[in-house]
Amino acid sequence: MPIALLALAIAAFGIGTTEFVMMGVLPQAAADFGVSIPSAGYLISGYALGVVVGAPLLTAAAVRLPRKTMLLGMMGLFTLGNVLFALSPNQEFGVAFRFLAGLPHGAFFGAGAVVASSLVEKGNRAKAVSMMFMGLTLANVVGVPLGTLLGQRVGWRATFLVVSLIGVVAMVAIAKLVPHQGRPENPSLRGELGAFRRPQVWLALAIVTFGLGGVFACLSYIAPMLTDIAGYSPGHVTVLLSLAGVGMTIGNYVGGRLADKRLMPSLYVSLLALAAVLGIFTITAQGKVGAAITIFFVGLAGFMIGPMMQARIMEKAGGTPSLVSAAVQSAFNIANSIGAYLGGLVIAGGLGLVAPNWVGALLAVFGLSIAVVSGGLDKREERQQLALA
Template sequence: MALALCALALGAFAIGTTEFVVMGLLPQVAGGLDVSVSTAGNLISAYALGVVVGAPLLTALATRLGRKQALLAFLGLFVLGNLATVLVPGYGAVFASRVVAGLPHGAYLGAASLVAAQLVDPTRQATAVARVLMGLTVANIVGVPAGTFLGQVFGWRAAFLVVAVLGLAAAAGVAAFVPVMAKPEGIGLRREVVALGRKQVVLGLTTAVFGFAGVFAVYSYISPMLTELAGMGDGAVPVVLALFGVGMTAGSLIVGPLADRALRPTIYGSLAALAVVLVMFRFAIEAPWSAVIMAVVLGAVGFGVTAPLQVLIMRKAGDAPTLAAASNHSAFNLANAGGAWLGGVGISAGLGYASPALIGAVLAVVGLGIALAAGAIDRDRTEDSGQAAEPAASGGAEHTDTVGAAEPVEAVAERVC
């Protein structure tokens, strides 16, 4: 069981590395492709475009496959996309390769989250999902700095060659350690689309867009914040970003068990804490020591909400959670783009480099409001139908709904052994 989760997390690690490593190699990429740095930066948008389009599209195409088959197919496309980045000449071809590499991002993470949830007892689903998604956070500590170093020493394409190898290793791990899980009977694309349109799923996705946009309003501009406001040198920026990744990992480790005990309260608490931390960040960024501390705290609080939201959306999608789980990663990428844009609006309006922190706090409060409204609607629905409200509302374990049409844990364990 642990080896299966590690294999799934390795895939997430490869995905996190390829998504962010280009940010540290923009000068090398620009020089190698003979374009400006700003034009090379569009390769980041190309990958995000692939994520937003690919999550629902590939998930829809894979509805006839078992989840293990789908995972292997997504990793195969991921490897091909990154190999294309290594091999193709010219900016236009590289741009297209980044779109292809981004296509399986959300589909893989959505399917991996579902498989992780099915491999464990319902009382540990959020923890299992957090362990898989922790691959993304560890990528920011290890994968991105290592990839940046390799790209600087051996050429920028070398970083993507290593990512392709990581993707192959993850595929081998999935093939060896993840048990075969038959596709649930009677669940096709139509039911997946219907599940995606459920009110609680839509509210969950909207919460992700606004709440996570608060994080990226700051993260997108943390480099000039550190150099212009905190007075830190350029060489200190990678160190702070690595510490931010440490905070992300710590948040994932802490929040998973909390969400298993009380899912919605964990989401409420994470978003409320995020709003407070972003306001504090606005003032802490003025001094180097406080900026470093708050960067770690922001990483822990900001990314701690990802796994609980993922589990909530999967549960509210009922027995057809695959498309909803993948679409959550599209929502996170929309948050990435939207938060960066709104933070830039504040800076362009002359409000200063600190303004994205307050803009992010407002976005987090909006996300919290949506989450609270969703909880109230869900509670009213369960009361009107005569069902018990979510135990999590009072701090108890939330077992009223579990992810998808999961096989009994004992049956899965037999195949693992």
């Protein structure tokens, strides 16, 4: 694999850390700003909103820029947002700067996926994209636990200053290691938007939204599941989340390789496995050993889907992949919101803390049904092409 992928992985590590470490240092930030925990939760949703808004807007605004320039600009904005957040005088400024830090998230990954796939031969493109996203999954194994520990010992502001430093390192690495990309051929916002006229693009985004929504229905409420149902102490939750992160990392690695070989069959199996694991988790959550094993497989099955869908949507976008590639990140964060919302509904309805796993299983099955429809359209197009030949 090209050394340039290391630069993209470093950037992905920083982005993944800043997105998820906020959950670990939320109590410290709330106390510092003098607000309640629920109010401090806007620091999480502010970032997610920035991702959803920024992915299409910044990608569209930079459609004519060379992709290396785009990557450097996005990491510069990311670094600035995190520095400003670390210096926030109050909650209101904090939410605004978290929004700013989230804006370049989707645009970076959209451009990064295109760059990563351009560095290798066609048969290795999904693998190359998965190597970039390896940084994102490793953030859950290393960055989030260490960032949480730093925030607890030194203060949450120190955590985000370190994240800013990672952003600077990523910018240097991109400048040194990523080859000059040149301007995109025939750059056109109309052409990029034209990709959204393809039904297969919307089906791919729907698979991400609902299939990965199943993962977040579970993970959003994993802490109370592990403490109140499985019987773990709060101190063990971080370790178990790291175990889920290991599963995510392996899943991302395996998913990238399977996508290059047999994308759609591998996607069907991954979604089916995710639905099965989430269903099983409603039973295994009752014990410590079973819960620990199952949470690993939730991360494994769920994150096999990511590189497959990134490869799928770039394939279906044709020659205009940047905007739809960035849209995957918006769909990912919408999946996060939908999963968390529906999981919260069933808990509030009195169905218990393991009920979000059933919701997640149903969402994964729904995602699988959309994937089957998409695969059916592929076969119909192939038959039409053979008939015309």
